[in-house]
Amino acid sequence: MEETSQHCLSRLPDNSALKQQKLPAHRLCFTATRVLSVFFTMATFCLCMGSILIVSARSTQAIEINYTRTCANCAKLRETASNFDKECTCSIPFYLSEKMMGNVYMYYKLQGFHQNLYRYIRSRSNRQLVGKDVKAVEDCSPFKTSNNKTPIVPCGAIANSMFNDTIILSYNINSSVQIKVPMLKTGLTWWTDKYIKFQNPSFKNLADEFRGTTKPPNWPSPIYELDKKDPRNNGFLNEDFIVWMRPAAFPTFKKLYGRLNQTHHFIEGLPAGNYSFNITYNILLSVFLDFPVTRFQGEKSVVLSTLTWSGGNSLFLGLAYTVTGAVACLASFTMMAIHMMLKNKKISYFHQ
Numbered sequence: 001m002e003e004t005s006q007h008c009l010s011r012l013p014d015n016s017a018l019k020q021q022k023l024p025a026h027r028l029c030f031t032a033t034r035v036l037s038v039f040f041t042m043a044t045f046c047l048c049m050g051s052i053l054i055v056s057a058r059s060t061q062a063i064e065i066n067y068t069r070t071c072a073n074c075a076k077l078r079e080t081a082s083n084f085d086k087e088c089t090c091s092i093p094f095y096l097s098e099k100m101m102g103n104v105y106m107y108y109k110l111q112g113f114h115q116n117l118y119r120y121i122r123s124r125s126n127r128q129l130v131g132k133d134v135k136a137v138e139d140c141s142p143f144k145t146s147n148n149k150t151p152i153v154p155c156g157a158i159a160n161s162m163f164n165d166t167i168i169l170s171y172n173i174n175s176s177v178q179i180k181v182p183m184l185k186t187g188l189t190w191w192t193d194k195y196i197k198f199q200n201p202s203f204k205n206l207a208d209e210f211r212g213t214t215k216p217p218n219w220p221s222p223i224y225e226l227d228k229k230d231p232r233n234n235g236f237l238n239e240d241f242i243v244w245m246r247p248a249a250f251p252t253f254k255k256l257y258g259r260l261n262q263t264h265h266f267i268e269g270l271p272a273g274n275y276s277f278n279i280t281y282n283i284l285l286s287v288f289l290d291f292p293v294t295r296f297q298g299e300k301s302v303v304l305s306t307l308t309w310s311g312g313n314s315l316f317l318g319l320a321y322t323v324t325g326a327v328a329c330l331a332s333f334t335m336m337a338i339h340m341m342l343k344n345k346k347i348s349y350f351h352q
Contacts, residue, residue, distance in 0.1 A: 032339045039332040046325030053310050053318030060313040061100045062305040064109065067092050068298075071279055093276040100270040103262075105305055106183060108163055109254035112298035115158075115247040123157035124245070129236055131199040134213060146214045153213040153223055154236070160216040162244045165279055167257060167302055171265065172274040181266065181275075183258035185227070188239040190246075198242050200235040210235075254303055270304070277302055 013019040071090035114120070123143065127136040137144040140155030152160075169181040201209040206224035215222045226241060227233040236242075243255050260266055305312055 032335075036332055036336055036339075039328055039335065043325045043328035043332055046321045046328060048325075050318050050320070050322030050325055053321060054315055056308045056310040057313050057315050057318055060306050060308055061098065062303060062313045063094070063096065064301050064303045065092055065094055065277060066299060066301040067277065067279060068300050074279070088280075090279045091276050092279070093274065095274055096270060096272050099268070099272045100304065100306055102269050102306055104260040104270050105256060105307065106167070106169065106258045106260075107254040107303040107305065108165065108167065108257045109252070109301040109303050110163070110298055111252045111301075113253075114251045115253070116249055116251075120157050121247050124159065125155050126197075128154060129198050129245070131201040131236060134201055134210060143216060146217075150212070150214045152216055153210055154216065154241075158245055158247065159241075160218050162216075162219070162241065163255070164219075165300070168278040168280070169304075170276045170278055171271075172276070173265070178276075179265070181270070182261035182263060184261045185230070185233060185239060185258055187259060188256045189242045193242050193246065194237070194239070198236045198245075200237055206235045254301075257302075269306075 017023050067090065070092050074088035074090045123140055125136050125138070125140050127133050134153050135151040137151045137155040140152065140157075143152055143155055143157055143160045145151055169183065170178050171181050172178050200206060210222065210224055213222075223238070223241070224235050226235075226238040233239060240257070248255070260270065262269070265271065310317070
């Protein structure tokens with residue numbers, strides 16, 4: 001019996017504060033005052049932040065021009081393959097009633113285009129896009145290779161469906177003089193996309209680096225000829241291409257197309273007056289073709305907008321904060337009412 005007792009004692013944990021659970025501890029005490037204070041503070045913060053964001057979003061200036069039906073004739077003409085070399089220009093005049101001060105950005109907006117489909121998002125090759133192996137097309141189904149088994153660059157469904165309308169903004173100084181509004185095609189992408197997620201195989205000769213590959217079926221030109229004016233804006237580093245390759249979460253979205261170059265008549269922004277969007281559907285004038293929204297019953301628009309410290313004219317974030325604050329405020333008053341009712345019942349019980 002004595003040996004058994006010693007054996008059992010040897011298996012006991014050491015007599016220390018850690019192993020005997022004698023360490024000092026703090027037990028949280030959630031009183032009604034503390035809980036209600038936290039909820040009221042959160043409600044006040046969210047309501048104030050929501051109001052600030054809504055006011056900031058409403059202070060932006062924006063104008064949206066839908067050109068789906070206006071340019072329907074050109075779109076219908078481009079749907080026939082035999083008309084690929086026929087020129088078709090669509091001009092959409094509009095009037096800007098107020099001057100758009102500061103930085104002005106041009107977006108293209110698509111409605112009804114689902115970029116968030118799983119198979120669509122997965123149809124790309126990240127090894128190809130970072131310049132490690134331009135012939136890595138394993139994950140790009142159904143746009144991996146051409147009919148003669150030549151690797152497609154860039155491969156995948158996202159790249160093949162790239163938005164490619166050509167949009168030119170013109171300003172009418174008077175009834176007889178019209179000038180092109182200078183738009184910059186650089187500085188459109190996220191820093192991480194431009195310098196980490198997308199890289200060219202080499203900066204020497206892109207044509208040699210992409211030798212033995214072919215362009216996507218819907219592209220009129222290879223990727224190393226996307227921008228013939230600026231050699232640095234070619235290949236996988238083309239900013240229009242990078243912007244398109246970031247899939248949107250919703251079927252209605254807009255993506256940055258250009259930003260105003262503040263020079264000459266546009267130093268302070270876009271002056272009020274008559275403008276026009278000139279959209280060219282012609283392979284001979286541009287490397288881009290029409291983006292065919294009629295295939296998925298979608299719509300296309302051009303948006304001109306200014307920005308504030310909180311972003312564009314979207315009210316989503318401000319409304320989200322406001323709704324959260326309102327729910328927190330309602331919950332606070334509800335809990336306070338329940339607490340007062342229980343407290344009064346407890347007091348009357350003790351009196352009895």
